[in-house]
Amino acid sequence: QVQLVESGGGSVQTGGSLRLSCAASGYPYSGYCLGWFRQAPGKEREGVAAIYAGYSTTIYADSVKGRFTISQDNAKNTLYLQMDSLKPEDTAMYYCAAKWGDNCSHLYFREWTDWGQGTQVTISS
Secondary structure, X not given: OOEEEEEOOEEEEOOOOEEEEEEEEOOOOOOEEEXXXXXXXXOOOEXXXXXXXXXXXXEEOOOOOOOEEEEXXXXXXXXXXXXXXXXXXXXXXXXXXXXXXXXXXXXXXXXXXXXXXXXXXXXXX
């Protein structure tokens, strides 16, 4: 049984940093994509970043390029999202997600099949 559990959300001021973690269980070493999505109140869920599990191939939404870094610790089966230079518009519920296959560049949420419960990130000005 696959499971994704996020942690690390919180509240910081503009310009601050947070690191989100996602513990992934029930997945093999590779052959799937892991990603981070976010959803602000009243808005559609949007893709933030993705990585092809077991490899270094990453992709980012334009809105977070240069500020966010996605990474994976294979030994710990944990996905991370390092978020720097945070802005109020980054405020949202952040979700860890997974989908099978190697086409990780599609950050459209309906194509992703497995989801965590989410962790709240709030950036104050």
